[in-house]
Amino acid sequence: MTQDHSAAASPVIEQFGTAHWIKGAVHVPDAHATYKIVFSLSAPAKKPEAPNTELERVARAVNLYDLSGVTPDRLRCLVVIHGEATSSVLNDAQHQTHDGRPNPNASLIAALQVAGVEVSVCTQALIANGFSQDGLLHGVTRSLSALTTITVLQHDGYSLMPL
Numbered sequence: 001m002t003q004d005h006s007a008a009a010s011p012v013i014e015q016f017g018t019a020h021w022i023k024g025a026v027h028v029p030d031a032h033a034t035y036k037i038v039f040s041l042s043a044p045a046k047k048p049e050a051p052n053t054e055l056e057r058v059a060r061a062v063n064l065y066d067l068s069g070v071t072p073d074r075l076r077c078l079v080v081i082h083g084e085a086t087s088s089v090l091n092d093a094q095h096q097t098h099d100g101r102p103n104p105n106a107s108l109i110a111a112l113q114v115a116g117v118e119v120s121v122c123t124q125a126l127i128a129n130g131f132s133q134d135g136l137l138h139g140v141t142r143s144l145s146a147l148t149t150i151t152v153l154q155h156d157g158y159s160l161m162p163l
Helices: 053-067 083-089 092-099 106-114 123-128 146-155
Strands: 035-041 075-081 118-122 141-143 159-162
Touching (some): 035 146, 053 075, 083 118, 106 118, 118 146, 123 141, 123 146, 141 146
């Protein structure tokens, strides 16, 4: 059932990804369909002390699908972190070593995971950047590579959303 929200709302992920329901909008997700999305995130945070705005976009997408009536069991999302965004998934201790501050993405990544979004990191990027494979935030999975993850998931029917 499509909901009618006239103000800002963050129904699934309350602290991140604020979304606005637009009455009369076109191309609204079908509440009865199942959606599978792989988000490819390689851009670093614009402000090193703040959460990565591209991770915020993932939260917004989850909230927009919810506003459209798509239930969590009909939305499968995975965000694969690679390239210059790799440090986004480091635990606080490793992130502190990397840039002198705790990871500003930790709460956002935890909220995405609670909402059912799998957060995965390209192990090739971890190695290339000299990061420990064991120094990740809780629940972050390790992909063989972003290159293979994206193509495998597209083969399995996921739509690619580059960020």
